[in-house]
Amino acid sequence: MNIATTIEQKLLSAFSPIHLDVVNESNQHNVPVGSESHFKVVIVSKNFEGERLIKRHRAINQVLANELSEHIHALALHTYTEKEWHDYYADSVPLSPKCLGGSKT
Amino acid sequence: METIERIKEQIAENPILLYMKGSPKLPNCGFSAQASQALMSCGEKFAFVDILQNPDIRAELPAYADWPTFPQLWVEGELIGGCDIILEMFQQGELQTLIKETAEKTQTEENS
Numbered sequence: 001m002n003i004a005t006t007i008e009q010k011l012l013s014a015f016s017p018i019h020l021d022v023v024n025e026s027n028q029h030n031v032p033v034g035s036e037s038h039f040k041v042v043i044v045s046k047n048f049e050g051e052r053l054i055k056r057h058r059a060i061n062q063v064l065a066n067e068l069s070e071h072i073h074a075l076a077l078h079t080y081t082e083k084e085w086h087d088y089y090a091d092s093v094p095l096s097p098k099c100l101g102g103s104k105t
Numbered sequence: 106m107e108t109i110e111r112i113k114e115q116i117a118e119n120p121i122l123l124y125m126k127g128s129p130k131l132p133n134c135g136f137s138a139q140a141s142q143a144l145m146s147c148g149e150k151f152a153f154v155d156i157l158q159n160p161d162i163r164a165e166l167p168a169y170a171d172w173p174t175f176p177q178l179w180v181e182g183e184l185i186g187g188c189d190i191i192l193e194m195f196q197q198g199e200l201q202t203l204i205k206e207t208a209e210k211t212q213t214e215e216n217s
Contacts, residue, residue: 058172074136076188
């Protein structure tokens with residue numbers, strides 16, 4: 001199993017997330033093509049309610065301790081409660097630009 | 106001095122301390138760059154340790170801190186977090202408050 005899938009499965013079972021994105025960002029870094037070294041996780045879970053960021057991150061680091069020590073070089077974490085996720089993204093999902101007619105010319 | 110003793114001493118002696126890769130002026134990692142940039146924007150003096158120049162600290166701090174990655178921001182002996190936490194606190198204005206209050210407190214202590 002690749003690392004991305006392992007991360008995904010471990011987080012799914014530990015946090016029952018409402019939303020989960022695991023993005024392999026290794027291609028943005030100075031590592032061989034196809035590496036699984038740099039990841040970004042966006043996770044929305046009820047478990048984070050009332051928890052400070054450091055506690056949320058520690059909880060994730062603990063679940064992924066093995067991957068962190070063996071495989072992962074960088075792990076960006078963006079952790080939200082349902083409310084934070086809603087407040088954060090409700091008005092800020094970027095809109096795609098309007099059509100300016102270029103497809104017909 | 107043992108590495109762990111040096112770490113404890115650094116954390117105890119520097120109220121605002123960033124462990125990072127490279128220096129704020131010449132960071133060697135994107136995450137360290139963002140973290141030190143946010144910290145510099147707070148406008149207060151802070152200490153930093155370049156862990157690339159201190160491989161022993163790089164090896165031992167994660168276990169001591171119970172935090173696997175760098176950068177790490179320590180304020181008044183407490184781990185605040187890594188790059189994502191620093192940036193999120195900065196965006197919320199919490200980092201500026203924390204850093205300013207810590208700097209003021211330290212100054213008052215030095216003057217008294």
